[in-house]
Amino acid sequence: MNLPCPTCSANELRATTLTEGLPAQSCPECRGAVLPLIAYRDWRNAHAAPDEAIVDAGDASSAAADDSKAMLHCPQCKGFMTKFRFSADTANHIDHCDRCDLVWLDHGEWRLVEQLARSGQLAKIFDAVWQKRLREEQAKRRAEARWREQLGEDFAKAKELRGWLTTHPKGKELLAYLFLSQTEGA
Ligand SMILES: [Zn+2]
Ligand SMILES: [Zn+2]
Incomplete structure:
Protein backbone atom coordinates (compact mmCIF):
# COMPACT_ATOMS: atom_id res chain seq x y z
CA MET A 1 0.00 0.00 0.00
CA ASP A 127 22.67 16.00 14.67
CA ALA A 128 23.07 18.39 17.61
CA VAL A 129 26.53 19.33 16.32
CA TRP A 130 25.22 20.42 12.93
CA GLN A 131 22.33 22.34 14.46
CA LYS A 132 24.64 24.08 16.94
CA ARG A 133 26.99 25.16 14.16
CA LEU A 134 24.01 26.42 12.18
CA ARG A 135 22.67 28.47 15.14
CA GLU A 136 26.13 29.99 15.62
CA GLU A 137 26.31 30.91 11.95
CA GLN A 138 22.84 32.47 12.11
CA ALA A 139 23.77 34.47 15.23
CA LYS A 140 26.93 35.69 13.48
CA ARG A 141 24.90 36.82 10.49
CA ARG A 142 22.35 38.63 12.65
CA ALA A 143 25.16 40.47 14.45
CA GLU A 144 26.73 41.37 11.11
CA ALA A 145 23.38 42.65 9.82
CA ARG A 146 23.09 44.95 12.87
CA TRP A 147 26.57 46.36 12.27
CA ARG A 148 25.82 46.78 8.59
CA GLU A 149 22.74 48.81 9.50
CA GLN A 150 24.59 50.89 12.07
CA LEU A 151 27.69 51.63 9.98
CA GLY A 152 25.95 52.04 6.66
CA GLU A 153 28.28 52.47 3.71
CA ASP A 154 31.35 52.30 5.97
CA PHE A 155 30.56 48.70 6.90
CA ALA A 156 32.50 47.14 4.01
CA LYS A 157 35.60 49.16 4.86
CA ALA A 158 35.26 48.36 8.59
CA LYS A 159 34.90 44.65 7.83
CA GLU A 160 38.00 44.73 5.66
CA LEU A 161 39.93 46.50 8.44
CA ARG A 162 38.68 43.97 10.99
CA GLY A 163 39.82 41.09 8.77
CA TRP A 164 43.23 42.68 8.42
CA LEU A 165 43.54 43.20 12.21
CA THR A 166 42.46 39.68 13.17
CA THR A 167 45.10 38.06 10.98
CA HIS A 168 47.86 40.60 11.63
CA PRO A 169 50.63 39.43 14.05
CA LYS A 170 50.50 42.84 15.75
CA GLY A 171 46.71 43.07 15.59
CA LYS A 172 46.31 43.74 19.31
CA GLU A 173 48.87 46.56 19.28
CA LEU A 174 47.29 48.10 16.20
CA LEU A 175 43.89 47.93 17.80
CA ALA A 176 45.20 49.55 21.00
CA TYR A 177 46.75 52.34 18.92
CA LEU A 178 43.44 52.95 17.13
CA PHE A 179 41.50 52.81 20.39
CA LEU A 180 43.84 55.30 22.08
CA SER A 181 43.47 57.70 19.18
CA GLN A 182 39.84 58.08 20.33
CA THR A 183 40.69 58.86 23.96
CA GLU A 184 43.98 60.73 23.54
CA GLY A 185 43.02 62.52 20.39
CA ALA A 186 46.41 61.54 19.00
ZN1 LIG B 1 1.33 16.18 -1.88
ZN1 LIG C 1 7.46 8.10 11.29
Missing part, protein backbone atom coordinates in the same frame (compact mmCIF):
# COMPACT_ATOMS: atom_id res chain seq x y z
CA ASN A 2 1.25 3.43 -0.84
CA LEU A 3 1.86 6.03 1.83
CA PRO A 4 -0.31 9.18 1.93
CA CYS A 5 1.28 12.55 1.10
CA PRO A 6 2.02 14.38 4.40
CA THR A 7 1.11 17.79 2.95
CA CYS A 8 -1.89 16.97 0.73
CA SER A 9 -3.08 13.85 2.49
CA ALA A 10 -5.70 12.96 -0.12
CA ASN A 11 -2.95 11.86 -2.48
CA GLU A 12 -0.91 8.68 -2.39
CA LEU A 13 2.81 8.71 -2.92
CA ARG A 14 4.30 6.95 -5.91
CA ALA A 15 7.67 5.33 -6.40
CA THR A 16 10.22 7.63 -7.99
CA THR A 17 13.95 8.33 -7.99
CA LEU A 18 15.44 11.60 -6.75
CA THR A 19 18.53 11.03 -8.78
CA GLU A 20 20.08 8.00 -10.45
CA GLY A 21 19.88 5.03 -8.09
CA LEU A 22 18.18 6.87 -5.22
CA PRO A 23 14.62 5.58 -4.71
CA ALA A 24 11.98 7.71 -2.98
CA GLN A 25 8.22 8.18 -3.04
CA SER A 26 6.76 11.37 -4.39
CA CYS A 27 3.38 13.08 -4.49
CA PRO A 28 1.97 13.63 -8.00
CA GLU A 29 0.28 16.85 -6.86
CA CYS A 30 2.69 18.83 -4.63
CA ARG A 31 5.74 16.97 -6.02
CA GLY A 32 7.32 16.64 -2.58
CA ALA A 33 9.04 13.35 -1.75
CA VAL A 34 9.59 10.96 1.14
CA LEU A 35 13.17 9.71 1.35
CA PRO A 36 13.98 6.90 3.81
CA LEU A 37 17.45 7.66 5.15
CA ILE A 38 18.35 3.98 4.88
CA ALA A 39 17.87 4.29 1.11
CA TYR A 40 20.00 7.41 1.19
CA ARG A 41 22.81 5.62 3.09
CA ASP A 42 22.71 2.68 0.65
CA TRP A 43 22.94 5.09 -2.26
CA ARG A 44 25.83 6.92 -0.61
CA ASN A 45 27.71 3.69 -0.01
CA ALA A 46 27.21 2.59 -3.60
CA HIS A 47 28.39 5.95 -4.91
CA ALA A 48 31.23 6.13 -2.45
CA ALA A 49 32.93 9.39 -2.98
CA PRO A 50 35.03 10.23 0.07
CA ASP A 51 33.35 12.35 2.73
CA GLU A 52 34.11 15.95 2.00
CA ALA A 53 34.60 18.85 4.31
CA ILE A 54 31.41 20.71 5.21
CA VAL A 55 30.23 22.39 2.07
CA ASP A 56 28.27 25.57 1.89
CA ALA A 57 24.76 24.45 1.09
CA GLY A 58 23.90 27.89 -0.13
CA ASP A 59 21.88 28.22 -3.27
CA ALA A 60 20.78 31.63 -4.46
CA SER A 61 17.74 30.14 -6.19
CA SER A 62 16.25 28.64 -3.03
CA ALA A 63 13.19 30.79 -3.67
CA ALA A 64 12.22 28.23 -6.31
CA ALA A 65 11.77 25.53 -3.66
CA ASP A 66 8.59 25.02 -1.65
CA ASP A 67 8.79 24.88 2.15
CA SER A 68 5.81 23.51 4.05
CA LYS A 69 5.19 25.67 7.12
CA ALA A 70 2.70 23.47 8.97
CA MET A 71 3.77 20.69 11.31
CA LEU A 72 3.61 17.51 9.29
CA HIS A 73 2.58 14.03 10.31
CA CYS A 74 4.93 11.28 9.24
CA PRO A 75 3.20 9.36 6.43
CA GLN A 76 4.39 6.09 7.96
CA CYS A 77 3.88 6.32 11.76
CA LYS A 78 1.57 9.40 11.81
CA GLY A 79 3.70 11.00 14.55
CA PHE A 80 4.79 14.62 14.25
CA MET A 81 7.86 15.26 12.16
CA THR A 82 10.55 17.70 13.30
CA LYS A 83 11.61 20.62 11.13
CA PHE A 84 15.33 21.17 10.64
CA ARG A 85 17.05 23.99 8.87
CA PHE A 86 20.15 22.78 7.06
CA SER A 87 21.90 25.97 5.99
CA ALA A 88 22.16 29.59 7.06
CA ASP A 89 21.80 30.47 3.38
CA THR A 90 18.28 29.20 2.97
CA ALA A 91 15.20 29.47 5.17
CA ASN A 92 13.95 26.07 4.03
CA HIS A 93 13.35 23.28 6.51
CA ILE A 94 13.50 19.54 6.05
CA ASP A 95 10.92 17.48 7.94
CA HIS A 96 12.41 14.47 9.69
CA CYS A 97 10.79 11.52 11.47
CA ASP A 98 13.19 10.20 14.04
CA ARG A 99 11.22 7.00 14.65
CA CYS A 100 11.01 5.98 10.99
CA ASP A 101 14.34 7.54 9.98
CA LEU A 102 12.89 9.25 6.95
CA VAL A 103 12.66 12.79 5.62
CA TRP A 104 10.08 14.76 3.69
CA LEU A 105 11.46 17.03 1.00
CA ASP A 106 9.11 19.66 -0.38
CA HIS A 107 9.19 20.24 -4.11
CA GLY A 108 12.60 21.71 -5.03
CA GLU A 109 14.27 20.91 -1.71
CA TRP A 110 16.16 17.93 -3.07
CA ARG A 111 18.04 20.29 -5.31
CA LEU A 112 18.91 22.43 -2.27
CA VAL A 113 20.33 19.48 -0.33
CA GLU A 114 21.75 17.52 -3.25
CA GLN A 115 25.27 18.81 -2.71
CA LEU A 116 25.12 17.90 0.99
CA ALA A 117 23.71 14.49 0.09
CA ARG A 118 26.43 13.76 -2.45
CA SER A 119 29.13 14.68 0.06
CA GLY A 120 27.67 12.26 2.62
CA GLN A 121 26.18 14.82 4.97
CA LEU A 122 22.43 14.61 4.51
CA ALA A 123 21.92 12.45 7.61
CA LYS A 124 24.14 14.76 9.70
CA ILE A 125 21.76 17.72 9.45
CA PHE A 126 19.69 16.27 12.31
